[in-house]
Amino acid sequence: MVRGMPRSMAPKPGRMDGNAVPSLRLIGRIGQPSCGPPRHGHTVWEVVFYTSGNGAIEVGDQVCPIAPGTLLCLPPSIPHVERCPGGYTNYFLHIEGLHRGHVGTAPVPAFITAPDGALAHLLAALHQEFQLRSPGWQEETAAVLAGLLVHLRRRLAMGGHPAVGRLKQLLSDHLDQPSIHVGTLMAAAGLARDHLRRLFLAETGRTPARWIAEKRMEQAHRLLITGSYRVAEVAEMVGYPDPYHFSRVFRRVVGRPPSTVRTPLPT
Structure with a gap:
């Protein structure tokens, strides 16, 4: 040293x-x-x-x-x-x-x-x-x-607060892991959970759970528009082993069923 x-x-x-x-x-x-x-x-x-x-x-x-x-x-x-x-x-x-x-x-x-x-x-x-x-x-x-x-x-x-940035990184690193719990990642970010949740919501306008769901659905949309994967395959790739659960979340976040996706999301 x-x-x-x-x-x-x-x-x-x-x-x-x-x-x-x-x-x-x-x-x-x-x-x-x-x-x-x-x-x-x-x-x-x-x-x-x-x-x-x-x-x-x-x-x-x-x-x-x-x-x-x-x-x-x-x-x-x-x-x-x-x-x-x-x-x-x-x-x-x-x-x-x-x-x-x-x-x-x-x-x-x-x-x-x-x-x-x-x-x-x-x-x-x-x-x-x-x-x-x-x-x-x-x-x-x-x-x-x-x-x-x-x-x-x-x-x-x-x-942005460094703990919020840390949580974003952790969430991004675990997009494809269905077993990971958002609360576990929040505990690893270095702040009390309730305080971190308030900071995250103030900075992003979303809760951590909503944020990771949207990121997963964005990734799913990119995969679906290629036409190379079935809905069940995409669901698995973004951390949803149950394709029916994935379809419900996708429709709630994106506004339409994953089976209808063939064009890019508007920017």
Whole structure:
């Protein structure tokens, strides 16, 4: 684990004002499950991406859920501490010249994504480049960091509570699994069930159960319009072993029986 490095080894920082060009002071990785250090803070923004672990992080008076795929932007000089009983793994970046214009106005800017997706690969490449320091590493690091910040800005601009994003990801990952219970997925998202349900409803206009039903029916519609599958086959593919139950849900959500579907849904 890397928690410190001589400043002479880091890329030269930009000016610490609104026109500064962000530069990487440090990127480290906790590769084995750890409960982390005691409460602490930093003089620059810290961006943390959790690749495993479930719990919460206290940032000043804010409490944010932690789950695989959670990214948090921790403001300078605000003490924080992780509370993950089983430990966690992550990447952490200390970035000079970062400011609110890059990450938005939320007290603790955050979002959630796939823990092993594009963002994880980008951070792994950045970490490797920073550690190996091959010829041209500073230019490569600056370029990768610039791409990373564009990605963060776009994702953070989408807004939304990270626990809602986490639940959406969990629901999407289990569209074809009829045995999974929505309540089980809600419990894994990191917030009390009733509170999460209210947040989800406020953000999407739908309950989690309605949301996953609509996503399943959208997927079913895409399969049906190909003309390659029978209704019973599509029902099974989207998590409904009982084709009659599937037909009732499909008609309620889409407005017509699945047997009549041959044209795309209107956009």
